[in-house]
Amino acid sequence: MEENTQLVLMNAIFEVFEKMFFIFLEPVEAANSPYDHISYINFDGKVTGGLSIMLSQGMAETMAHNMLDCEKNEVTGQVLADCTKEAANMICGNFLRKMSQDDIFTLGLPQYAAKGQGEQKGMAPPAGADHITLSFEGEEGTLQVNFFRKEHD
Numbered sequence: 001m002e003e004n005t006q007l008v009l010m011n012a013i014f015e016v017f018e019k020m021f022f023i024f025l026e027p028v029e030a031a032n033s034p035y036d037h038i039s040y041i042n043f044d045g046k047v048t049g050g051l052s053i054m055l056s057q058g059m060a061e062t063m064a065h066n067m068l069d070c071e072k073n074e075v076t077g078q079v080l081a082d083c084t085k086e087a088a089n090m091i092c093g094n095f096l097r098k099m100s101q102d103d104i105f106t107l108g109l110p111q112y113a114a115k116g117q118g119e120q121k122g123m124a125p126p127a128g129a130d131h132i133t134l135s136f137e138g139e140e141g142t143l144q145v146n147f148f149r150k151e152h153d
Contacts, residue, residue, distance in 0.1 A: 005099065006132050009147055012095035013134065017143075020090060021063045025136035025143065033142045036060065038113040039084040041092050045105035049129065049149030051092040053084065056141030060084055063140075077114075085110035091145065126150055 010027065017023045037060045040052035055063070064075045064083040089110045096105045125131050125148030136143045 005130075006134070008098050009095050009132060009145070010134060012091055012098055013136070013143075013145055016087065016090045016094055017063075017138075020067060021087070022066045023059070023062060023138050023140055025138045028135050028137050030135050034115070035142070035144065036115045037080060037084045038115075039081075039088040039110055040113075041085075041088045041110040042108040043092060043096060043105045044108075045096075046100065046103045047149045047151055049147065050125070051088055051095070051148075052146045053088050053091065054144040054146075055084060056143075058141030059138065059143055060141075063087060081112040081114070085112050095147070 014025060017025055033056050035054035036057040037055045038052060040050055042048075042050040060080045060083065061072060061075050064070070064079050065072050067083060067086075068075075068079065070079075089107065092107060096103075096107075125146075129148040129150040131146070131148045133147075134145045136145075
């Protein structure tokens with residue numbers, strides 16, 4: 001995938017995390033901690049594809065706390081799931097808008113998988129798809145974003 005696509009994706013991630021969650025990320029080669037939460041969203045339009053985010057417990061809790069302005073003890077499992085699904089939705093929408101302002105895309109409903117549930121259908125890129133993986137660390141924990149797209153057959 002071209003370098004511009006990776007740069008636009010990285011900018012979309014930074015924008016969403018800074019503006020919506022007040023979290024500042026640093027890109028890393030590969031994050032060093034395990035992921036506890038996974039959310040993904042598929043899209044269709046000029047091309048088809050999907051985006052998944054994998055977060056550590058600390059990153060997910062801080063996102064929910066900052067976005068909802070609630071106490072950390074008020075952050076339930078359902079709140080974490082909803083927050084991570086919304087993050088995947090916002091990153092994907094932001095990225096698609098930045099990449100192609102003239103094209104229309106249909107976003108699927110974001111899905112959630114907790115640690116130990118394995119990869120859900122729709123998260124793994126299909127054969128022949130272009131793929132980007134970006135890893136980040138912050139004071140709150142770690143994040144990995146996986147993006148794929150495939151031209152229509």
